[in-house]
Amino acid sequence: MLSGKIEEIKLQADSDLDSVKSLQDLESIRIKYLGKKGLLTEILKSLKTVDPSDRPAFGQSLNLTKREIETKIEEKKVQFEGQILAHNLSEKTMDITLPGKRIPRGKRHPITVVVDELVKIFRRLGFDIALGPDIETEYYNFEALNIPKYHPSRDMWATFWLENGLLLRTHTSPVQIRIMEKQKPPFAFVVPGRVYRRDDDITHSSVFHQLEGLMVDTNITFGDLKGVLTAFLHAVFGKNKKVRFRPSYFPFTEPSAEVDVECTSCGGKGCRICKETGWIEILGSGMVDPNVFGYVDIDPEKYSGFAFGLGIERIAMLKHGIDDIRLFYENDLRFLKQF
Amino acid sequence: MKVPIEWLKDFVNINIKADELASLLTMAGLETSVSAGNFLEVDILPNRGDCQSVLGVSREVCAVTGAKSKTSKTKIKEIKEKISSYLRVDVRDKKLCPRYMARVIKNVKIKESPQWLKERLESCGIRSINNVVDVTNYILLGYGQPMHAFDADKLQSLSGSFKQIIVRRASDCEPFKTLDGGEHKLTRDMLVIADLERIVAIAGVMGGKNTEVSDSTTTIVLESAYFNPLSISKTSKETKLRTESSARFEKAVDWNMVGRALDLGAQLIAELGNGDVLSGIIDIAEKRSAPKILDLRFSRLEQLLGIKIFPEVAVKILRRLGFKIIKKDNKKLKVEVPSFRISDIEREIDLIEEISRINGYDKILTTMPTFIKKSLGDDTLDKVSYIKEILAGSGLYEVQTFSIVDPNNADGSALKISNPMTSEASVMRTDIISGLLKVISHNIRHQINDIRIYEVGKIFMPGTPHQEKDIIAGAITFPKSSYFDVKGIVENLLYEFVDCFYVSSVNNNLLHPNESGEIKDIGWFGLLHPEVSKKWNFRQDIFVFQLDLTALFLAKKEKRYSKLPRFPKVERDLAMFVSSNSSHQKIVDLIKKFGGEFLEEVELFDIYKNSRAYRLSFRDKNSTLTDDIVNEKFNTIQKALEEHLGVEIRR
Numbered sequence: 001m002l003s004g005k006i007e008e009i010k011l012q013a014d015s016d017l018d019s020v021k022s023l024q025d026l027e028s029i030r031i032k033y034l035g036k037k038g039l040l041t042e043i044l045k046s047l048k049t050v051d052p053s054d055r056p057a058f059g060q061s062l063n064l065t066k067r068e069i070e071t072k073i074e075e076k077k078v079q080f081e082g083q084i085l086a087h088n089l090s091e092k093t094m095d096i097t098l099p100g101k102r103i104p105r106g107k108r109h110p111i112t113v114v115v116d117e118l119v120k121i122f123r124r125l126g127f128d129i130a131l132g133p134d135i136e137t138e139y140y141n142f143e144a145l146n147i148p149k150y151h152p153s154r155d156m157w158a159t160f161w162l163e164n165g166l167l168l169r170t171h172t173s174p175v176q177i178r179i180m181e182k183q184k185p186p187f188a189f190v191v192p193g194r195v196y197r198r199d200d201d202i203t204h205s206s207v208f209h210q211l212e213g214l215m216v217d218t219n220i221t222f223g224d225l226k227g228v229l230t231a232f233l234h235a236v237f238g239k240n241k242k243v244r245f246r247p248s249y250f251p252f253t254e255p256s257a258e259v260d261v262e263c264t265s266c267g268g269k270g271c272r273i274c275k276e277t278g279w280i281e282i283l284g285s286g287m288v289d290p291n292v293f294g295y296v297d298i299d300p301e302k303y304s305g306f307a308f309g310l311g312i313e314r315i316a317m318l319k320h321g322i323d324d325i326r327l328f329y330e331n332d333l334r335f336l337k338q339f
Numbered sequence: 340m341k342v343p344i345e346w347l348k349d350f351v352n353i354n355i356k357a358d359e360l361a362s363l364l365t366m367a368g369l370e371t372s373v374s375a376g377n378f379l380e381v382d383i384l385p386n387r388g389d390c391q392s393v394l395g396v397s398r399e400v401c402a403v404t405g406a407k408s409k410t411s412k413t414k415i416k417e418i419k420e421k422i423s424s425y426l427r428v429d430v431r432d433k434k435l436c437p438r439y440m441a442r443v444i445k446n447v448k449i450k451e452s453p454q455w456l457k458e459r460l461e462s463c464g465i466r467s468i469n470n471v472v473d474v475t476n477y478i479l480l481g482y483g484q485p486m487h488a489f490d491a492d493k494l495q496s497l498s499g500s501f502k503q504i505i506v507r508r509a510s511d512c513e514p515f516k517t518l519d520g521g522e523h524k525l526t527r528d529m530l531v532i533a534d535l536e537r538i539v540a541i542a543g544v545m546g547g548k549n550t551e552v553s554d555s556t557t558t559i560v561l562e563s564a565y566f567n568p569l570s571i572s573k574t575s576k577e578t579k580l581r582t583e584s585s586a587r588f589e590k591a592v593d594w595n596m597v598g599r600a601l602d603l604g605a606q607l608i609a610e611l612g613n614g615d616v617l618s619g620i621i622d623i624a625e626k627r628s629a630p631k632i633l634d635l636r637f638s639r640l641e642q643l644l645g646i647k648i649f650p651e652v653a654v655k656i657l658r659r660l661g662f663k664i665i666k667k668d669n670k671k672l673k674v675e676v677p678s679f680r681i682s683d684i685e686r687e688i689d690l691i692e693e694i695s696r697i698n699g700y701d702k703i704l705t706t707m708p709t710f711i712k713k714s715l716g717d718d719t720l721d722k723v724s725y726i727k728e729i730l731a732g733s734g735l736y737e738v739q740t741f742s743i744v745d746p747n748n749a750d751g752s753a754l755k756i757s758n759p760m761t762s763e764a765s766v767m768r769t770d771i772i773s774g775l776l777k778v779i780s781h782n783i784r785h786q787i788n789d790i791r792i793y794e795v796g797k798i799f800m801p802g803t804p805h806q807e808k809d810i811i812a813g814a815i816t817f818p819k820s821s822y823f824d825v826k827g828i829v830e831n832l833l834y835e836f837v838d839c840f841y842v843s844s845v846n847n848n849l850l851h852p853n854e855s856g857e858i859k860d861i862g863w864f865g866l867l868h869p870e871v872s873k874k875w876n877f878r879q880d881i882f883v884f885q886l887d888l889t890a891l892f893l894a895k896k897e898k899r900y901s902k903l904p905r906f907p908k909v910e911r912d913l914a915m916f917v918s919s920n921s922s923h924q925k926i927v928d929l930i931k932k933f934g935g936e937f938l939e940e941v942e943l944f945d946i947y948k949n950s951r952a953y954r955l956s957f958r959d960k961n962s963t964l965t966d967d968i969v970n971e972k973f974n975t976i977q978k979a980l981e982e983h984l985g986v987e988i989r990r
Contacts, residue, residue, distance in 0.1 A: 104734035106791060108727055111739055119720065126708075128716025133807050134742065134797055135754070135767070150569050150576075153385040160743070162767075163755040164805070168743075188710060192720070194742065194797075198760060206760060207741045215708065221645025222695065223706035230705055245703075247368030247696035249384035255643075255692035257700055277372070287643055290688055304643055331738035331778040333787050 003058060006065050009039050013069045023080045030073050040066050110339040111209055111328055114316045115192045118211055121235045122190040125228055127213065130189040132175035134196070135166050140174035144295040145252040153251050158198035160206075168196035172212035173252060176288075176307055179214060180296035185303050186217035192312070205325045209312035214288070216298070216305030222255065222287055225306035229283060233261050236315065242268065244279065253286025253307055264318050273318075280318065283310045342379040342396050343462050346481070350397035352406050363403040368696045369396070378462070388590025389679040392483030398679075402659040402697050413602045416609065417618035420445070424501075426491075426560060430623045431507040435530040436542065438565035438624040439506055440597055442605040443491065445558045447471065447614035456611070465583075470611040471552045471559055474604050476583075484563060484592055484600035485584035487532075487540055488608075491558035493550040495534040502560065505533045506542065513538060517545040517580065529574045530566060543571040543588040544580050559608060563601035565594055565624075568682065591682035594627060631676040632665060635690045643688075644695055646703055656697045657690070719809075722892055723795055726811060729835055733828045735791045735813055740774030742797065748773035752801040767799035771812035772849055772883050776867075776875050779814055783877070789817040791828075795888065809888040814867075816881045822854050822866060825882035829864050832886070836895045841924070849883065861894065862886035908939060908958040909969045913977065914989040917949050921984040930955065933979040935972045937964060950989075 016029050033039050043062060050058050108116070119129060138149075147154055157170035175191040191212040199206060215228065230243050242262040250256045261282050263274035270276040285308035290300035313325050320339070322328075327335050344357060353360065357373045364371040369390060370382035383390045390396055401408050422443050430439050451457075452473040460467050465476050475486040494502045509515070509525035515538045516522055523541070525531065530542040540546040543566040552559065565588075572589035575581055601620065609616050641647050653672065654664055661677035676684045683689065695703070727737060743756065743764045750769035759765035768774065771794050782790050793813035800806040815825055826842075833840055845857035848868060855865020864884030872881060917926070923943060930941050930953070937957040945952035955976070957969050980986045 104791075106731040106733070106735040107737065108731065109737040109739050112727065112737055116720075116724065126710050126712060128712065128714060129720050130717055131719060135799065135805060135807065150572050156385060160759070161757045163757045164803075166805075168756075183714070186710060186713060188712065189716065196743070198758065206764070207743060215710065217708065217710060219642070220708055221706065222643060222700075223645030223704050224708040226700075226703060226705045227707040231707070244366075245700040246366055246370070247692075247700060249368070249386045251386075254688050255695045255700075290686070329739060329741060330781060331736075331740065331792065332785060333736060333782050333790060333792075334785070336736045336738070 003061060005043060006040075006061055009033065009043070010065050010068065012039075014072070017069075017072050017076060020076060023077070023084070026073060026076050026080060033069055034066065034073075040069070107336060107339060109328075109331075109336065110316050110320065110322075111312055113339055114312050114319070115209065115211065118232075118236070118310075118312070118315070119190060119192060121232055122213065124235075125188075125231060127188045127190045127215070130175055130179055130191050131193060132169075132172070132178050132191060134169060134194055135162065136169040136174050137166060140177050141167055141169050141171075144177045144292065145173055146289050146291040146295075147251045151251070153249075160196050160198050169193075170197055171195050171309060172210045173307070173309060175212060176214045176252070176292070177296060180216070180293075180298060185298065185305070188215040189213065203325065205313070205329060207329070208325070211310050211312060213308045214305060215307075216288065216303055218303055220287075220304045220306060222306070225257070225285060225287065225308075228306075229259050229285060229308060233259070233282065236319075237261050237264060245285075248284065248286075250284055250286055252289050252292050254289045256284070256286030259283035259285055259308075265321075282315070283308050285309075340381050340383055340391060340396075341374070341463050342381055342393055343459065344377045344379060346393045346459060347379070347397055347400065349409070349481075350394055351400050351404075351408050353400065353404070354406070355404065360400065360404070364396075364399060366699060366701070367399065367403045369399055385590075386683045388587065388682060389483070389593065391587050391590070392479070393481045395483050395679070398661060402656070405659065413599065413606060415602045415606045415616060418445075418615040420615075420617050422617040422619040422621060425617060426502045426504065426621065428504045428506070428621050428623055431505060432530060433625050435508070435567045435570045436506045436564060437567065438594065438597055438622070440563045440601050440623075441504070441621040442561045442601055443558065443617040444561060444605055444608050444612075444614040445617065447557055447559055447608060447612035449552065449554050449556050449612065452611065469552065469554075471556070471608055474607045474611065475561075477607070478600050478604045479583055479587065482596055482600050482603065483587055484596045485543065485587050486600065486604050487546050487562045487584075488552050489539060489546070489550045489560040489562065490552050490556040491560045492556070494539065494560065495536050503535050504539075504560065504562075505535070507531060507533060509538060509541075515541065516548045517541065518548060518551055519545065520548070521580070523578050523580075526577070528570070529577070530570055532562070541574060541578065541580070542566050544575055544578065544585045545582055559614070561601060561605055561608065563597050563604070565592055565597050593679035594681070595678040598622065630678075631681055631684070633674055633676060633684070633687060633690055635672040635674060635687055635694075637669075637671060639687060640691050640694065643691055644703055645706055648694060648698060652698060653694050656694050660693055660697065662690075662693075719892075722895075723888070725835075726795065726832065726888075726891075729832050730793055730813070730828070733791075733831050735793045735815070735828065738775065738778050738792045738794050739796070740771065740778060740794060742768050742799070744768045744773060750801065754799050754801050754805055769798055769800065770849070770885065771796055771798060771810060772814065772885065775812060775814040775883070776871075776877075776881070779816060779877070779881060780875055783879075788879075791815040791817065810862075810885055811888055811891075812883070812885040814881055814883045816877075816879050820880060820882060822882065825864050825884055826856070829858075829862075829884050829886070833858070833861070833891075836891055838896070858886075860887070861890045902960075904958055904960060906959060906961070906963050908956045909964050909966070911955045911957070911969065911973045912944075912952060913955055913973075914945075914950065914952040915980065916987040916989065917951055918985045921986055923951075925984060926951070926953070926980065926986070929979055929983055930976050933972075933976045935975075937968070937972065 013033050020026050159170050160168040172191045172193045179189055195210050196207055233243050244260045245257040248256045248258040258281050260279035262268045263278050263280050265271050265273040268278040270278050274280050288305040288307055293300040361371040361373050372380045374380050381396055425443050428439055430436050449469050452467050452470045456473055457467040460473055460476055463480055467473050471488050475488050479485045491502055496502055508527045509529045509531045511527050513525045515525055531538045532540040532542050539550040568589050568591045571585050575585040605616050657674055663675040665675055666673035745763045746766045749766050753766040753769045756765050775792055778792055779790050795811045797807045798810055800808055840858050842856035845855050845863050847863055849871055851866035851868050857863045862885050867881040867883055927941050937959050939958045940956040942954045944954050957964055977988050
């Protein structure tokens with residue numbers, strides 16, 4: 001008789017569960033059948049009235065039914081929760097294109113950005129950093145670099161003189177001498193810094209930045225100069241850019257070379273930026289002149305080396321397409337925010 | 340320099356296109372482009388004085404193309420009359436004038452030059468004047484030898500017999516009027532050409548009005564010389580006369596061309612002006628030392644270039660450039676430097692350069708040095724980078740301003756530039772703030788009202804010796820910006836370097852006396868002084884700071900880990916009304932003094948008028964604190980504050 005009752009409860013529960021509409025209703029169904037005073041619980045209580053020999057079979061049937069109902073309730077619950085979640089997700093909408101709350105953050109000056117980038121590349125190539133003073137003596141800026149007084153090549157550097165007889169360095173090259181005076185080869189340095197030229201030309205700035213480089217050891221060759229500077233230019237402008245070395249003249253290097261890179265704007269076809277040549281001059285370089293080694297007491301028969309220099313502003317202008325050097329020193333925030 | 344290709348063909352056969360030629364020259368060190376189809380625009384390097392002529396460029400053309408140069412002999416027709424009976428030259432300073440040559444041409448008819456000559460000069464940008472002056476310019480452009488033509492009748496005669504030319508130094512302040520009408524006061528370092536009474540030319544630079552060739556001229560004294568390059572360079576600089584002539588003399592002309600050019604010029608003047616060249620030539624010359632002979636070791640060539648260049652190749656290149664091979668073995672060459680290269684080829688390295696540039700830099704294989712470093716180098720840039728990161732995080736933009744500034748914005752004793760471009764940029768900056776204010780002013784003008792900037796750079800402290808100091812300076816202004824904004828920026832930065840610092844009042848004419856502070860040895864910050872603000876026409880408050888970079892780096896400490904606490908903290912809030920003599924610093928110091936070992940942190944969390952609220956945190960590292968212990972300390976602190984600082988505790 002009781003087993004018929006179980007069957008009846010099961011059918012009733014099935015029908016209740018089939019028509020349940022909400023999570024709350026589901027909970028009441030659970031209480032109705034499985035709760036402390038639920039229908040199945042009540043039957044369990046009456047187990048003792050069952051004939052002991054029938055009890056195992058009866059208990060088994062009861063448990064089976066209980067589990068079936070539990071499983072169905074659980075299934076329904078998952079189903080309802082899924083529906084509710086889907087509903088909630090679709091309810092909560094927002095304009096995801098509204099601006100974020102930004103924490104104000106400043107930036108480095110584009111010249112610094114370029115200096116840092118170049119220095120990093122040279123560090124990867126084995127160079128250290130050295131720095132030197134802006135105010136220099138004539139000896140370091142000219143004489144020891146093989147540029148004697150009244151030599152016509154001095155015209156290459158329009159110089160600001162101080163009333164105390166010193167001068168504002170016209171290039172970062174004096175640091176070469178300062179390095180070589182202090183230590184013996186091998187060494188490799190790059191020197192970023194401010195330089196000054198008394199140029200009236202509006203395309204020049206009387207204050208600008210250079211990066212100087214120097215590598216000295218036994219057996220450093222012109223081939224090494226080419227290797228290091230090509231690697232550097234590829235790192236800055238891309239591996240596919242052509243690089244060429246063109247004979248030139250600097251009093252402190254011999255042989256000397258200008259280093260050109262394929263025009264960043266037209267790719268070598270010729271345009272306004274490269275003055276129709278397809279090439280852009282980036283670096284001055286050369287093998288350290290034996291006379292310079294003479295000034296710093298390094299034996300030019302034993303050691304050789306190369307030196308180079310480049311203009312930071314020029315690189316920044318090429319990289320970012322900036323057409324007026326004065327923008328760097330005007331410091332308009334609308335300009336600075338672009339880098 | 341502009342070189343007509345037609346003219347070039349006088350000296351060398353050219354069988355390739357102009358573009359190709361330009362590219363070959365460029366890759367050999369003479370940066371060349373083609374203009375208007377038949378001109379080469381050649382950029383001549385400062386050491387290549389020998390290329391400042393059509394002939395000079397033609398020699399490079401020979402070297403890069405392998406073409407043979409065309410040589411021609413000058414035949415000069417002379418009349419019987421001897422130059423020695425007409426002109427005497429007295430060179431009184433052989434150091435400044437190692438060689439002086441002259442010829443005399445009589446019965447010259449001054450007229451227009453023929454069309455071909457005019458065209459050649461004008462195509463090179465030189466105005467045609469007359470058949471005599473034009474010839475001197477033609478020789479200069481064509482052969483690189485400057486010449487000067489004097490109207491001989493205007494030279495003073497020696498008691499009616501001889502014309503006399505004296506090559507001497509000017510006396511100090513001796514006046515002279517040049518051809519272009521300029522008046523000059525000369526010095527005794529300058530070489531001049533004079534007659535018996537007066538100067539007639541600044542040697543190698545420019546002739547004078549007084550002996551200028553005019554339409555009525557009939558007799559010409561034609562000068563061709565070798566002047567001391569350094570002396571010409573100095574004179575040209577000091578007189579501010581940069582002429583075609585000085586540009587060539589100051590880089591040394593070809594000793595052997597002096598006479599040849601003179602003959603060419605005299606002959607051409609005679610031809611174009613129907614004149615007669617007197618027989619003989621004046622040539623007063625220092626003895627030239629023996630030809631310059633240099634050694635070139637093949638091993639050295641390879642050592643520097645990193646590639647092997649075969650001796651035959653080296654020989655071929657040097658020959659094409661005009662060098663004579665004196666001796667050759669398997670180790671080295673002995674070569675004689677041609678007269679036109681004497682001033683720039685002095686050492687073995689110069690020969691190596693010649694060979695490498697004509698052989699082509701592209702033939703040198705690219706290699707990577709095997710290099711072992713011995714040092715670590717300077718790490719200033721890394722430290723500065725770190726600071727820049729912190730400041731970017733505080734919302735500041737980095738700027739770069741000029742280190743040469745207006746004296747009105749610098750210390751009175753600031754280092755002065757003796758040749759400034761403008762008076763507004765004539766001294767070395769003694770602070771960076773004025774540069775920043777200029778930037779602020781620019782941005783305000785462009786309607787930007789939120790400005791937060793800084794610069795890391797050098798300032799130049801006057802004195803003997805002067806000192807370059809690395810500093811960092813900043814300036815901010817934005818709506819509702821305050822003292823606490825600038826102080827916050829400084830704190831953000833400083834706490835990366837030090838655990839604590841003290842601010843005291845500061846006396847600095849850039850800063851408001853009461854709304855500013857100083858951190859001993861490191862720097863200062865605060866509201867810009869109203870006087871300064873007024874000078875810059877600022878309507879908004881500007882807050883500035885300056886910190887000594889070196890001091891900051893020195894203050895940097897290694898960070899030490901302290902164990903994370905395992906027991907909870909106990910907090911107590913302390914509200915009070917403060918009196919005018921109790922600063923935040925004093926209150927915190929006192930709380931810490933009486934707070935005992937368990938006081939962990941004192942934080943100001945509310946401030947309104949003279950009311951302050953602090954939150955005190957207590958913690959025992961080894962056990963959980965009891966209320967009793969905390970209360971006792973808290974009471975002690977409250978009492979101390981009332982007693983020592985006269986604050987009114989709100990209970």
